[in-house]
Every structure is written in C-alpha cells, then in structure tokens.
Amino acid sequence: MSESIDFLLWVRGPGFDIALVIFVVGILIRILEILVIGRRPDYAEPRGAELGSGLLTLVTRTAPEPGVFKRSPFTVVGGYIWHIGFLISLFLFVPHIELIHATLGLKWPGIASNLVDAVAAVTIVTLIAMLFSRLNHPVKRFLSGPEDYLTWLVTFLPMLSGYLAYHRMIDPYTLGLGLHILSVELLMVVFPFTKLMHAFTFALARWYNGAMAGRRGVQS
Amino acid sequence: MTDQKNPFSRTLGESLREFGVTRRGFLKFCAATASLMALPPSMVPAIAQALERAKRPSVIWLSFQECTGCTESLTRSHSPSVENLIFDYISLDYHHTLQAAAGEAAEAAREAAMRENEGKYLVVVDGSIPLGDPGFSAIAGISNKQMLEETVAGAAAVIAVGSCAAFGGLPHASPNPTGAVSVGDLVKDKPVLNISGCPPIPTVITGVLAHFLTFGALPELDELGRPVVFYGQSIHDRCYRRPFYDKGLFAETFDDEGARKGWCLFRLGCKGPMTRNACATAKWNQGTSWPVESGHGCLGCSEPNFWDAGGFYKALSIPDSDLTRNLGYVAAGGVALGAAAGALNRSTQAKAKQKHETVTIDDLDKKS
Numbered sequence: 001m002s003e004s005i006d007f008l009l010w011v012r013g014p015g016f017d018i019a020l021v022i023f024v025v026g027i028l029i030r031i032l033e034i035l036v037i038g039r040r041p042d043y044a045e046p047r048g049a050e051l052g053s054g055l056l057t058l059v060t061r062t063a064p065e066p067g068v069f070k071r072s073p074f075t076v077v078g079g080y081i082w083h084i085g086f087l088i089s090l091f092l093f094v095p096h097i098e099l100i101h102a103t104l105g106l107k108w109p110g111i112a113s114n115l116v117d118a119v120a121a122v123t124i125v126t127l128i129a130m131l132f133s134r135l136n137h138p139v140k141r142f143l144s145g146p147e148d149y150l151t152w153l154v155t156f157l158p159m160l161s162g163y164l165a166y167h168r169m170i171d172p173y174t175l176g177l178g179l180h181i182l183s184v185e186l187l188m189v190v191f192p193f194t195k196l197m198h199a200f201t202f203a204l205a206r207w208y209n210g211a212m213a214g215r216r217g218v219q220s
Numbered sequence: 221m222t223d224q225k226n227p228f229s230r231t232l233g234e235s236l237r238e239f240g241v242t243r244r245g246f247l248k249f250c251a252a253t254a255s256l257m258a259l260p261p262s263m264v265p266a267i268a269q270a271l272e273r274a275k276r277p278s279v280i281w282l283s284f285q286e287c288t289g290c291t292e293s294l295t296r297s298h299s300p301s302v303e304n305l306i307f308d309y310i311s312l313d314y315h316h317t318l319q320a321a322a323g324e325a326a327e328a329a330r331e332a333a334m335r336e337n338e339g340k341y342l343v344v345v346d347g348s349i350p351l352g353d354p355g356f357s358a359i360a361g362i363s364n365k366q367m368l369e370e371t372v373a374g375a376a377a378v379i380a381v382g383s384c385a386a387f388g389g390l391p392h393a394s395p396n397p398t399g400a401v402s403v404g405d406l407v408k409d410k411p412v413l414n415i416s417g418c419p420p421i422p423t424v425i426t427g428v429l430a431h432f433l434t435f436g437a438l439p440e441l442d443e444l445g446r447p448v449v450f451y452g453q454s455i456h457d458r459c460y461r462r463p464f465y466d467k468g469l470f471a472e473t474f475d476d477e478g479a480r481k482g483w484c485l486f487r488l489g490c491k492g493p494m495t496r497n498a499c500a501t502a503k504w505n506q507g508t509s510w511p512v513e514s515g516h517g518c519l520g521c522s523e524p525n526f527w528d529a530g531g532f533y534k535a536l537s538i539p540d541s542d543l544t545r546n547l548g549y550v551a552a553g554g555v556a557l558g559a560a561a562g563a564l565n566r567s568t569q570a571k572a573k574q575k576h577e578t579v580t581i582d583d584l585d586k587k588s
Contacts, residue, residue, distance in 0.1 A: 005494075005525050012530065016539040021550055028554030029561050036562020037569070094468040095537045098487055102538045103547065110468040171443075173454065173494045177537065 004175035011181040019185035020103075026192025027200060034204055046215045053214025054207045060220075061206045075140075078130050085123030089116055089159065113166070120163050127156050147194055154190045157183035232433065233272035246271075253430045256423065256502065257439065257449040270434040277433065278333045278341040280371055281315035284364040285357050285391040285400055286347030290382035291317050293419035313341075316359070327360050334374050342432070343375040345403045348384040348391045352399030368406060377411040377438055378403060381425060386414035386445070387524035394528050404445055413438050414445040416497075418521035423502045424450045444524070446496070455492035455518045458500035461485065479515060489533035490517030497522040 064076045090096055094110035101107040110116075131152055134140045161180040163169075170176030190196065213220030236246055250268040254261065283291070295318070312318065313333035314326065321329050333341060345368065350356035354363030362370075372378055380403040383389040391400035404412045415425055428447055431439045439447040456462065464470070464484040471478035471485055484490070495518050499510040511518055517533075520526040 005523070005529050008536075009528075009530055012537075012539050020539075020547070024547065024550050025554035025557060028551065029558040032555065032558025033561050033565060036559060037565050094465075094470070095486070095535070098535055099537055099539070102535075112468060113466045168454065168457070168493075177494075181537070 004172050004178060008174045008178040008181070011178045011185065015182065015185055019188040023188035023191055027197070030192050030197055031200060031204070034201065039208065042212075042215065047217030048214050050211035050214045053220055054211035057210025057213070057220045058203060058206045061202075061209075074133060075130075078126050078133070082123050082126040082130065085119045085126065086155070086159065089120045089123060089162065092116060117163075117166060120159060120166075124156070124159050124163060127152070127159065131156075150190065151194050151196050154183075154187040155196075158187055231272065232274045232276060235276070250430075252423075253427055256427050256498070257431060257447075267430065267434045271430060274433040276311040278311045278313050278337040279344055280313055280330055280333055280341055280375075281318075281344045281346070282364075282367060282371060283316045284345065284347030284349050284368070284385070285398065286382065286384050287390075288317055288346075290346040290419040291315070294422050294425055323360070327362075330371065334371060338374045340376050341374070343371050343378045344381055345378060345385040346381045348388045348400035348402060349406060350391070350398035350400050352397070356398040365406065368403070372407050372410055375410055377413065377432075378407050379425075379428065380404065380412060380414045380416075380445075382420055383416045383418045383521060383524075383526070386416040389418065390527055392525070411438055412445055413441060413447065416444070416446055416451075416522040416524075418519075418526075420522070421450075421498055421502050421504065424498055442496070446522075450498040450502075451496040451522065453496065455495045455497055455500050455512070456490075459492055459512055460500070461512060474515065485512060485515075485517040487535050488517050489531065489535055491520030491523075491526070491529065491532075491536060492518040493536060494529075495520040495523050495526075 069076050088111075091100075091108075092111045093116045094113065097108060097110045134144055134148070134152075158180065161176070161183045165173070165176040165180040168176065170179065187196075191199075210220045233246075247264070247268055250271065251261070251264050254264045254267055259267075281291075311333075314330040316326075319326055319329070347357075347364075349364045349368060351365065354365065357364045359367060380386040384391060384400075385403045388396075388400050388402045388405075391398055392402070402414075404414065413428065415428060417424070424447070427450065428439065431437075431447075439449060442448050442451055444451075456465070459465075461482060461484045464482070465486055469478065469481075469483040470487040471483045472487060473479065474488065486492075490512065492512065499518070500512070503510045503513070519532050520529060523529070
C-alpha cells in the first residue's frame with residue numbers, strides 16, 4: 001500500500017508533469033507547423049466565398065456520407081458510439097471536471113457517476129468490438145498498421161483502467177487510480193505524434209476542404 | 221491492574237458483573253461484536269459463553285514514539301461501557317500511562333508478567349520504533365527496539381495499535397528524522413496484527429480482543445495485517461454521503477450551501493475512497509458521529525503514509541505540482557517551438573524551390 005501511494009504520488013506529480021509538457025508542446029508544434037507552412041496561393045479568380053463554406057463543412061463532415069454508411073454501417077455506428085462515449089466519460093465525469101478545473105481553471109456541471117459508468121461500459125465493449133472488426137475484416141486488416149493498434153491500445157487502456165478504478169476492482173485503490181492516471185499519461189505522450197492528433201487537426205482539414213470548395217463555388 | 225499478584229484468579233464474566241454490567245448489557249455487547257465482526261447471529265451465545273469463561277489474558281502494553289492518542293481513544297469514553305470494562309479487565313500488566321508503578325517496579329512488573337505467562341501473553345504496541353539512534357526514544361535506559369525484541373520473544377501475538385505502530389505513522393513521515401519503523405518491520409516470527417488509525421476506533425480494539433478471547437486466535441487479516449472484518453471496506457463505500465458523490469453534488473468550501481446540505485466532501489480532499497476503516501459504520505464517541513458526519517473529509521489516517529499522501533485538502537485525483545499553474549509558460553514554449561518548426565519547414569520549402577531547375581521542352585528534346 002505504501003508503495004502504491006508513492007506510485008500514485010509519482011503519476012500525479014512528476015509523471016503528470018512530464019506527460020503534460022509532451023502533450024501541450026507536442027500539440028502546439030504540430031498545429032503551428034500546419035498553420036505556418038500554409039497553403040499554396042491560389043491565383044485564380046474566386047467564384048465564391050471561403051468563410052461560409054469552410055464553417056459549414058466543419059459541421060457537415062460530422063455526418064457520414066450516405067454511401068459510406070451503406071457500405072460499412074458497423075464501422076460508422078461503432079465509431080460514433082465510442083467517440084461519444086469516450087467524450088462523455090472524459091468531460092462529464094465529475095472527478096475529471098475537477099481535474100480540468102484544477103489544471104485549467106475551467107469548470108462545467110457533470111452528470112451522475114452511475115450514468116457515466118453505464119456509458120463507459122458501452123464504450124469499452126464497443127472498442128473491443130471495433131478491434132475485432134479491424135482484425136477480422138480483410139480490408140480493414142490490410143489497411144491497419146502498428147500505429148492503428150497502438151492508438152487503439154492507448155485509447156482503450158484509460159477507459160478500462162478508469163472503469164476498474166471506479167469499481168475499485170484493483171486493490172489497493174491507490175494502485176488502481178495510479179494505473180488509470182498512468183494510462184492517461186501514456187495517451188497524452190503518444191497523442192501528438194500519432195493519428196490521435198485528428199482530435200485537433202480535423203478542424204483544419206475540414207476548414208481547408210470547405211474553404212477551397214467555397215472559393216471554387218462548388219459543394220464541399 | 222488491581223489484581224497484579226494473581227491476574228488469572230477471576231474470569232471476565234465475574235469481573236464484569238462485579239462492576240455492575242448486567243447480563244442484558246453483556247449480551248448486547250456480544251451481539252454487537254458478532255455483527256461488527258460479520259459473524260452469524262448463531263455465534264452470539266458462543267461468544268458470550270467464551271467471554272464469560274475467559275481468563276483474563278496478560279497484556280503488556282508498550283508505548284514507543286507515540287502521542288498517547290491511542291490510549292486516550294480507548295480510555296476516554298463518555299461513560300463506562302462494556303468495551304472499556306473489557307479493556308480494563310484484561311490483565312493489563314504494564315502500561316506507562318495507566319499503571320501506578322514507576323521506575324524499576326514498573327519494569328519488574330513487565331518482567332514478571334513475561335515470566336509467568338511465557339508464550340501466552342499479548343503484547344500491544346503503540347508508537348513507532350526509532351532505528352536511527354537508540355537515544356531518540358528509550359524507557360528505563362532500554363531502547364525501544366531492545367524492549368520490543370525482549371518482550372515479543374515470549375508473546376503469543378503482537379497487536380500494533382495505531383498507525384505509528386502499524387505503519388510508522390507520523391514519526392515515519394518524510395524525512396523520517398528518527399528512522400522510525402513499524403512493529404511489523406521488526407517482528408517477523410510472531411503473528412502481528414495491525415489496528416491502524418490515528419487513533420484507531422475503540423470498538424475495533426476491543427473487538428479484536430474479544431475475538432482473541434472467544435476463539436483463542438487472531439481474526440483474518442488483510443494484506444496490510446489488519447482485521448478484514450473492520451478494514452474490509454472503504455470509508456467511501458459505506459459513507460452516508462456517497463449518493464451525493466454519485467449524483468455529482470459536492471461541497472466546494474466548508475461553509476457553502478453544499479456543505480450545509482451535507483454534500484460529498486471529495487473536492488475538499490476527502491480520502492474516503494482510498495481509506496479502509498470502520499468509521500462510517502462503528503462511528504466515534506459511542507456512535508455519536510464521525511469525521512465526515514461532522515463536516516470534514518477523511519484524512520486517510522488508517523492507511524500507510526497518509527501524512528505524506530499529497531495534502532489533506534486536495535482531492536485524490538488532482539495532480540499536485542506547480543506545473544499546472546505554469547501551463548502558460550509550457551504553452552508559450554510550445555508555440556515558440558512550433559513557430560521554429562514551421563519556420564524550418566518554410567526554409568526547407570524555399571530552398572527546395574531555389575534548387576528546382578525548370579525543364580523546358582527544348583531541354584527534353586536535347587536529351588533525347
């Protein structure tokens with residue numbers, strides 16, 4: 001137990017510091033690289049405005065294309081379920097809000113822990129199902145590389161360890177909580193250097209797509 | 221201690237009756253003890269019978285680096301209860317704070333009890349043992365370590381009362397100037413039972429003694445050597461404020477609306493989720509209240525190193541570093557590095573453009 005308190009204090013102290021620095025600095029480097037390099041100037045006469053189409057595309061790309069949904073409904077629905085479940089677990093669980101409040105000073109109301117618990121359970125099951133699908137579907141498996149499995153793992157571990165910590169399935173509790181925080185630190189460290197960056201870059205990509213289409217006067 | 225010469229002359233039942241404890245009161249105690257120890261109701265008569273007949277076991281109480289809070293916890297009940305009568309009427313042959321004898325006579329009493337009850341007596345220890353320098357804590361010129369080793373040699377079992385004896389406690393807190401260790405760190409060849417807490421709950425101490433008297437053995441212990449019946453569940457699991465935690469209703473300060481409405485104290489640093497103890501069910505001061513009920517979060521006092529667990533008023537999951545307050549600098553560093561990386565990319569791009577040689581159709585014609 002005393003070792004597990006030391007462990008918790010480390011992951012909560014120096015461990016969190018290290019992960020936070022890598023996370024924040026890494027993300028800023030990646031985003032600024034994209035912004036600073038910019039895009040090739042387009043000398044053609046614009047046929048429409050960039051702004052409206054760019055902003056609209058930010059929103060519309062959230063819905064899947066009808067064709068994609070018809071071809072692989074499981075991937076689309078599963079993807080939605082776990083993304084939403086992950087975001088609910090991350091941002092609406094009271095101890096997490098408390099952490100963000102202590103770190104960034106931002107605060108918002110949470111929802112009942114048992115509701116988050118149910119959402120987390122669904123998310124974990126969906127993530128496992130998504131992995132099975134990736135392994136069994138020949139095309140998906142062909143397209144998957146080590147990074148895909150790594151990002152799945154670092155996304156899955158915080159969900160699983162969080163669930164175990166909440167239900168106190170790891171004894172002592174401090175060890176369970178420490179493992180949960182460590183798994184999140186792993187996610188934070190891996191985040192800026194993998195496709196997990198899409199959580200930020202999706203906005204840039206959609207904006208560029210929408211704005212370019214808008215400038216050319218076509219639907220994006 | 222009234223009966224120093226012949227501590228085994230009376231049974232516990234006789235002693236209790238002499239002090240006006242009724243049969244009903246005694247049975248109530250047995251039933252409460254049985255339920256506290258999660259024994260079936262059918263065990264109540266067995267406990268009563270065993271306790272009734274139990275000879276007073278000799279108990280040697282050693283106090284090392286401690287504050288006497290554990291003894292206070294045991295002896296300062298509001299009115300004489302069965303608990304403290306049982307405590308009084310074990311044959312407490314040696315106890316600094318409670319014994320009348322002093323100096324050599326006191327040490328002689330300890331030695332006599334050890335001799336007469338070789339292999340049968342219980343040693344209760346409160347306080348940690350300094351290994352840094354024997355002079356940090358010594359009794360009658362005997363270092364704590366030496367006295368513990370001597371006394372434990374002929375004991376049936378050792379009960380470490382309080383977090384200092386069980387885990388080193390406050391003397392063990394960083395930087396541990398006296399090199400304090402727990403009883404379990406030194407005693408390896410005897411059963412050691414930890415009753416942690418700062419101080420521990422009196423009922424838990426008497427419960428363990430009652431168990432020993434009833435079954436002649438120590439109860440089942442958890443991985444930290446604590447009786448599972450009392451330390452099997454966390455404060456958080458048994459807390460009456462738990463529904464507020466689940467609903468996300470928290471007191472933000474000690475005097476806000478949430479605090480007045482009795483909401484969860486997690487945000488105020490309550491260590492209930494990591495702490496295993498019986499406070500939420502056994503309560504204090506004869507069931508009057510307990511820390512969380514009186515409006516203060518749990519400090520986690522029955523867990524090892526609770527003193528160094530990152531601050532009493534800080535929620536368990538909150539990172540404890542200055543970095544979070546200096547996130548602006550980290551972000552500024554990130555922006556600077558990002559801008560530098562961007563500039564580097566741009567210059568690479570510009571260089572590539574410069575090196576680019578334009579190929580005309582004429583050039584291609586020449587080659588072919």
